[in-house]
Amino acid sequence: MVLTFYVAAAIAVICTALMITRLKGVHALLYLVVSFLALATVFYTLGAPYVAVLEVIVYAGAIMVLFVFVMMMLNIGDRAIQIERAWLDPKAWIGPGILAAILLAELAYILVAPAGSPGIVPEVGPKEVGIALFGPYLFGVELVSMLLLAGIVGAYHLGWNAPGEVESLYAMESSRQRAVVSGDFVRAGVDRPTDTP
Amino acid sequence: MLGLIGLLTRRNVIFTLMSIEVMLNAAGLAFVAAGARWGQADGQVMFLFILAMAAAEVSVGLALVLRLHRLYKSVNIDDASTLKG
Secondary structure (H helix, E strand, O other): OHHHHHHHHHHHHHHHHHHHHOOOHHHHHHHHHHHHHHHHHHHHHOOOHHHHHHHHHHHHHHHHHHHHHHHHHOOOOOOHHHHHHHHOOHHHHHHHHHHHHHHHHHHHHHHHOOOOOOOOOOOOOHHHHHHHHOOOOHHHHHHHHHHHHHHHHHHHHHHOOOOOHHHHHHHHOOOOOOHHHHHHOOHHHOOOOOOOO | OHHHHHHHHOOEHHHHHHHHHHHHHHHHHHHHHHHHHOOOOHHHHHHHHHHHHHHHHHHHHHHHHHHHHHHHOOOEHHHHOOOOO
């Protein structure tokens, strides 16, 4: 179990180092996903299986899907198909593939190891975490729910395709030619509701 | 540490957000390790809070990235310094 911990930690550090040195964003994302999976293995060996599962689901699942989604949205265009084909060549994913295979071997080793083998530290299961979460930390849970609500509203507001955005582009860049939109200055804020500042 | 290096060296907004994720993960790892050291569940509770905070942060941050890309046709963070006095 100690060896598993050190190997997973080494994989996490290597993946993070490779992540920040990649030039293309998608390659960095591959290494980041493997880094999160390695970190989940580290959490499991530290006796925190609930956190390990959440790491895989939320980080390697949801947040990475968000990153991939945005990165693909930023590349809309004619050349996007060729660019994506170039991203998917085998040189790109063979490095993360090898590291993920090592992690898979560790997972298999943990599964086939005798169940009574003690970990590094005593395990703190989901039940204790839940009791602590909804006992003394109940106020924190409410605060987190408010934060998530604010996040939803903020993301929706920022992602909303506001009318008059083209005008704001011309208004912000002073060096750009303004003669094109000079007739639009009056109409720029007409469709805005009157009660907003 | 690596996340901080990544934040300081890269000028791409996507990489900046990824480095922030790495740093939040490191903080969560420290909490979980400390909780495991003393056998308490508090460290894992703190990791859950960090997890929710990271999810909210990354959703707002990526919406900002989309907005920035729509405005400047670029994801370079130095292009967005027009607010500077």
